[in-house]
Amino acid sequence: xxxxxxxxxxxxxxxxxxxxxxxxxxxxxxxxxxxxxxxxxxxxxxxxxxxxxxxxxxxxxxxxxxxxxxxxxxxxxxxxxxxxxxxxxxxxxxxxxxxxxxxxxxxxxxxxxxxxxxxxxxxxxxxxxxxxxxxxxxxxxxxxxxxxxxxxxxxxxxxxxxxxxxxxxxxxxxxxxxxxxxxxxxxxxxxxxxxxxxxxxxxxxxxxxxxxxxxxxxxxxxxxxxxxxxxxxxxxxxxxxxxxxxxxxxxxxxxxxxxxxxxxxxxxxxxxxxxxxxxxxxxxxxxxxxxxxxxxxxxxxxxxxxxxxxxxxxxxxxxxxxxxxxxxxxxxxxxxxxxxxxxxxxxxxxxxxxxxxxxxxxxxxxxxxxxxxxxxxxxxxxxxxxxxxxxxxxxxxxxxxxxxxxxxxxxxxxxxxxxxxxxxxxxxxxxxxxxxxxxxxxxxxxxxxxxxxxxxxxxxxxxxxxxxxxx
Numbered sequence: 001x002x003x004x005x006x007x008x009x010x011x012x013x014x015x016x017x018x019x020x021x022x023x024x025x026x027x028x029x030x031x032x033x034x035x036x037x038x039x040x041x042x043x044x045x046x047x048x049x050x051x052x053x054x055x056x057x058x059x060x061x062x063x064x065x066x067x068x069x070x071x072x073x074x075x076x077x078x079x080x081x082x083x084x085x086x087x088x089x090x091x092x093x094x095x096x097x098x099x100x101x102x103x104x105x106x107x108x109x110x111x112x113x114x115x116x117x118x119x120x121x122x123x124x125x126x127x128x129x130x131x132x133x134x135x136x137x138x139x140x141x142x143x144x145x146x147x148x149x150x151x152x153x154x155x156x157x158x159x160x161x162x163x164x165x166x167x168x169x170x171x172x173x174x175x176x177x178x179x180x181x182x183x184x185x186x187x188x189x190x191x192x193x194x195x196x197x198x199x200x201x202x203x204x205x206x207x208x209x210x211x212x213x214x215x216x217x218x219x220x221x222x223x224x225x226x227x228x229x230x231x232x233x234x235x236x237x238x239x240x241x242x243x244x245x246x247x248x249x250x251x252x253x254x255x256x257x258x259x260x261x262x263x264x265x266x267x268x269x270x271x272x273x274x275x276x277x278x279x280x281x282x283x284x285x286x287x288x289x290x291x292x293x294x295x296x297x298x299x300x301x302x303x304x305x306x307x308x309x310x311x312x313x314x315x316x317x318x319x320x321x322x323x324x325x326x327x328x329x330x331x332x333x334x335x336x337x338x339x340x341x342x343x344x345x346x347x348x349x350x351x352x353x354x355x356x357x358x359x360x361x362x363x364x365x366x367x368x369x370x371x372x373x374x375x376x377x378x379x380x381x382x383x384x385x386x387x388x389x390x391x392x393x394x395x396x397x398x399x400x401x402x403x404x405x406x407x408x409x410x411x412x413x414x415x416x417x418x419x420x421x422x423x424x425x426x427x428x429x430x431x432x433x434x435x436x437x438x439x440x441x442x443x444x445x446x447x448x449x450x451x452x453x454x455x456x457x458x459x460x461x462x463x464x465x466x467x468x469x470x471x
Contacts (some may be wrong), residue, residue: 015170162223334396337393340387
């Protein structure tokens with residue numbers, strides 16, 4: 001096997017040597033902006049579908065995405081394990097181990113997405129929709145959407161893999177550029193495919209899924225070209241073997257699997273919450289309010305916070321790899337303060353102009369709007385808790401403690417909210433406000449437990465390494 005090419009770019013040493021606030025912000029702002037732009041893509045999907053199809057289309061997308069994320073998050077757990085390894089090796093200045101790790105994550109993603117996710121997802125999609133009690137009208141819109149997302153998932157997976165690898169290595173601007181291309185292309189395709197344009201018929205929710213799949217495929221090809229070009233801080237080369245390196249794959253799963261289980265637990269909880277919503281008297285209206293209020297509008301808080309979580313994980317992991325754990329602590333504190341500021345601003349908008357925000361998605365039905373306003377009131381407070389929870393989870397995961405966030409998620413996203421709903425349903429029957437309060441209680445619990453666990457400091461002693469490369 002030929003010797004690997006050294007990437008044209010070197011690691012940004014200011015992350016482990018310069019001012020910590022600047023290091024966090026340099027990684028955070030591109031990631032936050034990318035996620036907000038990506039959130040805009042979802043907003044446009046829902047807004048166009050809401051105006052051209054109706055609230056059943058909004059409910060169909062919301063239900064489908066919740067199911068899709070539950071399934072796909074297992075594969076994406078690889079990228080969490082990859083991020084732990086890449087951050088540590090980048091902090092130690094080891095290019096060769098960074099490249100080996102990312103390449104093996106790529107090979108594993110190809111095998112799982114093409115060989116498992118696509119065929120299995122196509123077959124089980126109808127049964128998954130039955131689980132969430134989607135009405136026949138919603139199921140008719142959701143089934144083709146969900147099948148397309150499963151079959152053509154690799155493009156989006158590749159986008160998330162490359163973005164995660166580069167951010168963990170200290171480059172957050174390239175993922176931002178790729179994200180802008182992805183979003184612009186997706187918006188253009190949605191404008192054409194959802195309402196129909198010229199000879200192309202109106203495809204509705206199916207058009208939204210096709211736009212996402214095509215855009216993801218194009219961006220994945222661009223990302224692969226950049227990786228093989230040697231222009232990035234992470235690089236592939238033609239001499240790399242297609243043979244799996246099981247020592248690396250085991251490490252990916254060792255650190256990533258708990259994060260995957262965490263994601264599955266959280267999203268299974270979301271699906272079961274949809275099941276509770278589906279049991280309400282006005283279930284379709286409540287699902288539509290949830291899809292727009294929680295999945296889209298609240299995403300401006302969660303996607304920003306997820307961006308901060310990724311930046312925190314990279315900075316904390318690199319500094320631990322460089323032997324500076326105290327800088328890891330300060331990184332988490334800085335990121336949580338930024339997140340609280342964003343959540344406070346969005347929460348104020350939820351309280352002051354909720355009807356205007358819902359109207360952007362074509363929501364004018366009085367029942368749907370009333371339920372949406374209720375939900376946004378609870379989410380205005382919940383956002384403060386979720387941003388703290390995510391930044392501290394990033395600190396834990398980036399330093400290698402991926403098990404604690406999983407246990408915390410089980411308690412806070414399953415036991416607390418679903419237990420609350422189950423008890424009330426069994427005793428007096430559920431009202432929509434009971435479910436909205438369950439979401440708030442879960443986020444508050446997650447925030448409290450994440451802060452307490454990080455402050456225990458056990459992450460300081462976690463070791464990360466790979467076996468020597470085989471020649």
